Amino acid sequence: MKKTSLTFTGLAALMLMTTAIPAFAQQDILSRYEAETGRDLAPDGAPPASGSGPGVGAQASTLQDPLVTGRELNPLRIEGFNQSIEQIFPMTPEMIGRYREIYEEQQRAILDRPEPEALSTTGLVSLEPGEASPMIYVSPSVATVIGFYDATGAAWPINQFISGDSEGFQVLRLGENSNNLTISPQKRIGYTNIVALLKGEDKPVTLRVRISDEQVNHRHDIQVMRIGPNAELNNAVSPSSRTVEEAGNSLLLATLSGVNVPSDARPVRVEGVDARAWSYEDSVFVRSRHALLSPAWTESMAGPDGIRVYRINAASVALFSVDGRIVRAELKLP
Numbered sequence: 001m002k003k004t005s006l007t008f009t010g011l012a013a014l015m016l017m018t019t020a021i022p023a024f025a026q027q028d029i030l031s032r033y034e035a036e037t038g039r040d041l042a043p044d045g046a047p048p049a050s051g052s053g054p055g056v057g058a059q060a061s062t063l064q065d066p067l068v069t070g071r072e073l074n075p076l077r078i079e080g081f082n083q084s085i086e087q088i089f090p091m092t093p094e095m096i097g098r099y100r101e102i103y104e105e106q107q108r109a110i111l112d113r114p115e116p117e118a119l120s121t122t123g124l125v126s127l128e129p130g131e132a133s134p135m136i137y138v139s140p141s142v143a144t145v146i147g148f149y150d151a152t153g154a155a156w157p158i159n160q161f162i163s164g165d166s167e168g169f170q171v172l173r174l175g176e177n178s179n180n181l182t183i184s185p186q187k188r189i190g191y192t193n194i195v196a197l198l199k200g201e202d203k204p205v206t207l208r209v210r211i212s213d214e215q216v217n218h219r220h221d222i223q224v225m226r227i228g229p230n231a232e233l234n235n236a237v238s239p240s241s242r243t244v245e246e247a248g249n250s251l252l253l254a255t256l257s258g259v260n261v262p263s264d265a266r267p268v269r270v271e272g273v274d275a276r277a278w279s280y281e282d283s284v285f286v287r288s289r290h291a292l293l294s295p296a297w298t299e300s301m302a303g304p305d306g307i308r309v310y311r312i313n314a315a316s317v318a319l320f321s322v323d324g325r326i327v328r329a330e331l332k333l334p
Helices: 008-020 023-037 056-064 075-088 093-111 249-257
Strands: 117-125 135-138 144-149 158-163 169-173 180-185 191-198 205-211 215-224 266-271 275-280 283-288 291-294 299-302 308-313 317-322 325-332
Touching: 117 249, 135 144, 135 180, 144 191, 158 169, 180 191, 205 215, 249 283, 249 299, 249 308, 266 283, 291 308
Parallel strands: 117 215, 135 205, 144 215
Antiparallel strands: 135 215, 144 180, 158 191, 169 180, 191 205, 266 275, 266 325, 275 283, 283 308, 291 317, 299 308, 317 325
């Protein structure tokens, strides 16, 4: 006798009949349909009916482990994962922390050193034969600025410059037509020299540069005892003079900068005008931004920023020009 398979239409008829059939009979009908058609009547994501039949075991497994992808973890995969972690991160977090501490201690021992004494100095250059070159002290991690000025205190631009050791010392000009150079040593020990040719001057200025752990020039201003292209002529410099005599200028320079003033020079209090003064060797050295009119001075020098210093005979009264006015000042001699 020929076997007749259940159709979907027949299944619908059977389902209508199951309302009067016990539960175990209903399941038997559904199982027969699944076996003959190969179709799973349980909707996606819904739990299958209780009992046995194709698809029931697979759905139960899916509900128990929702991450089933065909690549479930197994001992080989776990071992490979652990080996990869060991290769990429061979040290534990605690070991990494200790390694960093040891590394920092070693770097501190190699690189850390006392900070050198900071210097801000000035110097004179006459460009005469036999003159000693100024010494500039530099230090690693510090940029030293060298400024060039003429006898009137005006900035003197640099045309060209060269370093004797361009690999060990980085020398840069601060902008086009600038009068400032910066020096940064690229090593911890050594020395070199710098040759700078100023605008409109045939004779170059030479500087000696030495690396030091004890002191470093943060700034060094060099005043060339000649009239530069940007000269601001005033009563401190003769307009007809191309050069300025150096005699006595070391003492003028000390009072001009306010540093390295002789220890036996006695301060003089100035009242009535913004000025400073010192009494030294029967003379008075007056430092001010204002032009001194009286008494007549025997020597004078102008520095950067319009500061002037005058050497006069001992006097208790002086006259200054302040914004076009004549101002009387009193010098309290010691």
